[in-house]
Amino acid sequence: MECEYITTLHIERGMVPEERKSDNGLIISFEDRTYSYLNCKEPAIQNINLTISPGEIILIAGPSGCGKSTLLRSINGLIPHMYPGNSSGKVSIDGLSVDKTSITEIAKKVGFVFQNPENQIFMFSVERDVAFGLENLGLRHEKIREQVDWAIQLLNIEKLVNRAPHELSDGQKQKVALAGVLAMKPRILILDEPTSLLDPFTALELVEIIKKINQNLGVTILIVEHRLDLLINAATRIICMSKGKILFDGEPRKVLTEKKLPRIGIGIPTITRLHRILNEEKPVFGKIPLSADELATNLKLILK
Amino acid sequence: MIEFSSVEYRHPNGVLALRNIDLKIRKGEVLAIVGENGAGKTTLIKHTNGLLKPSKGKVTAFDMDTNDESVANLSRKIGIIFQNPDHQIFSESVENEVKFALKNFGFKEEAISERLEWALNFFDLERYRTTSPMLLSGGEKKRLCIASVLAWDPDVVVMDEPTVGQDFIQKERLTKIIQMLVSKGKTVVIVAHDIEFIWPLQPRVIVMCGGKIIADNKAGKIFQERELLDKARIVKPQLQELSEKIHGESSGAFSNIYDAKQWIISKLKSD
Amino acid sequence: MQWIAQGFIFRHTTSPFHQLDPRVKLLVSIELFTLSLLVDSLPEVIIALSGIFAIASISKILRRISRTLTYTLFFAIIIFSINILVGYPLMDAFVIAVRFLAIVGSTSIFFLTTPPDELELVMKWFRLPRDIVFAFVTAVRFVPVLMMDALQIMDAQKSRGLELQKGNIFSRFRRFIPILIPLIVDAVLRSGDLAEAMEARAYGAVKKPTNLYQLEIGVWGKVATILSIILIVPLAYLFLFLM
Numbered sequence: 001m002e003c004e005y006i007t008t009l010h011i012e013r014g015m016v017p018e019e020r021k022s023d024n025g026l027i028i029s030f031e032d033r034t035y036s037y038l039n040c041k042e043p044a045i046q047n048i049n050l051t052i053s054p055g056e057i058i059l060i061a062g063p064s065g066c067g068k069s070t071l072l073r074s075i076n077g078l079i080p081h082m083y084p085g086n087s088s089g090k091v092s093i094d095g096l097s098v099d100k101t102s103i104t105e106i107a108k109k110v111g112f113v114f115q116n117p118e119n120q121i122f123m124f125s126v127e128r129d130v131a132f133g134l135e136n137l138g139l140r141h142e143k144i145r146e147q148v149d150w151a152i153q154l155l156n157i158e159k160l161v162n163r164a165p166h167e168l169s170d171g172q173k174q175k176v177a178l179a180g181v182l183a184m185k186p187r188i189l190i191l192d193e194p195t196s197l198l199d200p201f202t203a204l205e206l207v208e209i210i211k212k213i214n215q216n217l218g219v220t221i222l223i224v225e226h227r228l229d230l231l232i233n234a235a236t237r238i239i240c241m242s243k244g245k246i247l248f249d250g251e252p253r254k255v256l257t258e259k260k261l262p263r264i265g266i267g268i269p270t271i272t273r274l275h276r277i278l279n280e281e282k283p284v285f286g287k288i289p290l291s292a293d294e295l296a297t298n299l300k301l302i303l304k
Numbered sequence: 305m306i307e308f309s310s311v312e313y314r315h316p317n318g319v320l321a322l323r324n325i326d327l328k329i330r331k332g333e334v335l336a337i338v339g340e341n342g343a344g345k346t347t348l349i350k351h352t353n354g355l356l357k358p359s360k361g362k363v364t365a366f367d368m369d370t371n372d373e374s375v376a377n378l379s380r381k382i383g384i385i386f387q388n389p390d391h392q393i394f395s396e397s398v399e400n401e402v403k404f405a406l407k408n409f410g411f412k413e414e415a416i417s418e419r420l421e422w423a424l425n426f427f428d429l430e431r432y433r434t435t436s437p438m439l440l441s442g443g444e445k446k447r448l449c450i451a452s453v454l455a456w457d458p459d460v461v462v463m464d465e466p467t468v469g470q471d472f473i474q475k476e477r478l479t480k481i482i483q484m485l486v487s488k489g490k491t492v493v494i495v496a497h498d499i500e501f502i503w504p505l506q507p508r509v510i511v512m513c514g515g516k517i518i519a520d521n522k523a524g525k526i527f528q529e530r531e532l533l534d535k536a537r538i539v540k541p542q543l544q545e546l547s548e549k550i551h552g553e554s555s556g557a558f559s560n561i562y563d564a565k566q567w568i569i570s571k572l573k574s575d
Numbered sequence: 576m577q578w579i580a581q582g583f584i585f586r587h588t589t590s591p592f593h594q595l596d597p598r599v600k601l602l603v604s605i606e607l608f609t610l611s612l613l614v615d616s617l618p619e620v621i622i623a624l625s626g627i628f629a630i631a632s633i634s635k636i637l638r639r640i641s642r643t644l645t646y647t648l649f650f651a652i653i654i655f656s657i658n659i660l661v662g663y664p665l666m667d668a669f670v671i672a673v674r675f676l677a678i679v680g681s682t683s684i685f686f687l688t689t690p691p692d693e694l695e696l697v698m699k700w701f702r703l704p705r706d707i708v709f710a711f712v713t714a715v716r717f718v719p720v721l722m723m724d725a726l727q728i729m730d731a732q733k734s735r736g737l738e739l740q741k742g743n744i745f746s747r748f749r750r751f752i753p754i755l756i757p758l759i760v761d762a763v764l765r766s767g768d769l770a771e772a773m774e775a776r777a778y779g780a781v782k783k784p785t786n787l788y789q790l791e792i793g794v795w796g797k798v799a800t801i802l803s804i805i806l807i808v809p810l811a812y813l814f815l816f817l818m
Binding site: 350353355374375376379380383384386388390391392393394404405408409438452453456 | 724727728730731732733734735736737738752753756757760761764
């Protein structure tokens, strides 16, 4: 079964998420979902109510152990199929219940990139690994070739095609992993701390690629990241979690004004913290800046 | 205290990892080594305790030539905390994990107990004393690794990418630990690519690129040079960027948000 | 030890032999292997070894094979000594020892010229169960990774004062526990991650997965197959019955 792909998708920014249309994109919804791992008394996620519309780039933040990884794995079916536990409520992708659909079926629509680049590359050659998912789906040989070439070109890794994975840098490995996932043409792309083992420069490159994937291909992006400064400019929405619950959910500028964030263990970017203490002293510094550039521009206007 | 003289290092497979390194690490200083992955940072620090011996040149630590000393001897004074806790945890209990190095270094029984108590308390691991370290969370394992090294009280503490995968609270804790070490007069060397993390410490910074040290200066000065940062593929700290946009390039930067706030507020009042 | 292992790890090189269909390479290797088994006199062993070195030089792996065989010499000498002790005449013992080298060399040829991915295709062609083939390929892929992990673990433990070289045989074993345990745990953790990634890439979606690469013997493959059969079969006959 091959997925249809639309290469242009109109995303009207500025619209409230609920108002966006599901034009060939998939809506993810959590309805009062609670889940606890086997033999765990405390639920890993509690009473999650969430709707994710096609085309969004959502940053999920929270301290270690807050349930972010559980949330992500509840979407692609790893939970509950690979990690059976106790759950209540519902998770659905465009109406299809995750509980009742197999992981392999969901894998056709939802791609998942994990934190450790090394542990998601199986084959001895890059090209073969990119083809892995497509081979698993039983696509025709020519189709596999086509989609593999497309993914490799998209991520600019033509030079790496015949290399062995252990010869690559972590950044290159992560690109290979991403290519392997994109080759399957998912409508939703989930990334669980994809940059945590990368240096900031390489991390920013990866973020740029992810942005382009979202903008040019209309793929919905969900990404977990600790270093908010890397993603704050790209995300259309931030969800903050703590102890299994969603505390804040909304536009980055709005969520960053919440005073509780540092106390629950979410590290806001330096510039944002500066703006916050400035505004506490004298509330004249305008809206929250998402970059040093923005704050500098604001300051110049105010100080002149 | 630790000195590299014309050090060159070639991997067994022939790749030249360090070129012509000259470096003096002074007692009590905080040194940050920055640069992209593969620039040679980890290779450099492995020379400090003799894990690697230079192919050319010499490394002396505490007046000992690293070529002539065992890693165990050098490690007694120079403790390296590696990046991946799973690559060293092996004991049946947290207690034994901390004691491991102490026993290896030949500490006496009373000293071992004393150091153990201190480590478990300071790092908030007392309640896990008899727990298997494999059952701890990622952050706790990291703390355990740091505790195991600081337990033997080395004079120099080297941290290899301590902030990877750490959340905000864990990073704050780390900063406090570094400040504690500095206040005790320890020399701290941090290999980091998390510039935002090291910036408030205002350390001495050396920039590595392609196996060479291409810059060596105070943090405030290093991050001014755009070309240098681009060449070494380093991201500028946000406060530096802010200062430059306000004052223009080659200006001193705010070292922390409180200094920045003071300057801005005072500028506002004077207008 | 390391150099013997190197005799079986594939490196990217190109040569006319490398480019042949892996089934042909396997055939040639098996033919040389069988020939080596049938050796029981000096001229025969020389022929077998020449065959092996000839193929090795076509495949540009002569240096690597020579190195491996030099280190395998250690075992060959043990075999030689045992045979002498048991009472075999000098020449026979020598031939048996050198025969061992030929056997190792012929197997080495296959592994040095066939990347794990091609190995996988051959295994699939032999209709081995998919899960076993996948486990094998992934294991091979992770050998270098686990080797590097082991080195990192040794670094960390040495920095905590562990001295691996000290002590007698028994205490040395014990000293390896701080290396072995993290390595095993690390391997287990990696496999957990891999399992998640496998599922996320639809492993098991279809009973018969398809392939990016397809095996094709091609003209040269057919030529090589025929040539090798023409050369080796008569020799085997010769070794077995006449000499």
